[in-house]
Amino acid sequence: MIEMNVAGIALDAATRSPIVLLRDAEERRAIPIYISQDQARSIISAMENHTPPRPMTHDLLVNLLGEWNLKLDRVIVHALEDNTFYAVLQMSQGQTKKEIDARPSDAIAIALRTGTPIWVMEEVVADASIPVDREADEAERQAFREFLNNLSPQELIERSGKGGEAQYD
Numbered sequence: 001m002i003e004m005n006v007a008g009i010a011l012d013a014a015t016r017s018p019i020v021l022l023r024d025a026e027e028r029r030a031i032p033i034y035i036s037q038d039q040a041r042s043i044i045s046a047m048e049n050h051t052p053p054r055p056m057t058h059d060l061l062v063n064l065l066g067e068w069n070l071k072l073d074r075v076i077v078h079a080l081e082d083n084t085f086y087a088v089l090q091m092s093q094g095q096t097k098k099e100i101d102a103r104p105s106d107a108i109a110i111a112l113r114t115g116t117p118i119w120v121m122e123e124v125v126a127d128a129s130i131p132v133d134r135e136a137d138e139a140e141r142q143a144f145r146e147f148l149n150n151l152s153p154q155e156l157i158e159r160s161g162k163g164g165e166a167q168y169d
Contacts (some may be wrong), residue, residue, distance in 0.1 A: 001076065001119040004031065006047065006108060009040050020108060022077075022120065029129035031077075031120060033085050039105035046112035058109040065114070069093060075107040077120040080128050 007023040007030060018040035022031040035043070042058050055063055065072060071092050076099075079086040087104040091097065102110075111118050 001121055002029075002125050004118050004120050006043065006112060006118070008047075009044055020105065022108075022118065023132065024125070027132055029125055030132050031125065031128050032130065033077075033104050033108075035105040039103075039109065042109040043105070043112060046109055058106065058113060061110060062113045065091075072110060072114050072116045073097075074116060075102075075104075075111045075118045077104050077107075077118070077124055079121070080124050085124070085128075 002024055004022040004024050007021040010019045010021055010032070011017070012019055012034070018035050018037060019032045020035050020040070020043055022033065023029070042056060045052070045056070046058070052059065064070075073090045073092050075087060075089060077085055077087045085104045087102050087107040088099040089102050089107055089110065090099055108118060110116070
């Protein structure tokens, strides 16, 4: 899994639909997730540390978590199927742990309010991410090509174990 942060809210140029952007710590990959206007407002409110006079839905849920001593350990965006992202809230209460299905937008809005980390499965990042730093990606690819070009068959055998035999720790 890869920990990601909310980079911000953007608007799709063609549809004017809001998108929440998750970005990895190295700022190399971003995942755009389409969300509703209401979810965008809730996420922006949390990002700006805005406290409404009365609790909105995500604030209410955070209040309930606190009153019942439930801890949101992490949010995990675990799947992408038919252009739909899937997430879970990993919760704990003492030694009891549960995973609760959630829309990513709700999970992100709650995570921002509680300071909870957001994790994305590597398969989802591979399938849905867009490059943020193309120059760094190209430099990494070039370094890997040079590594392969300078690797002799003998070095490959030595790196994989003596005489090509598998070695296990």
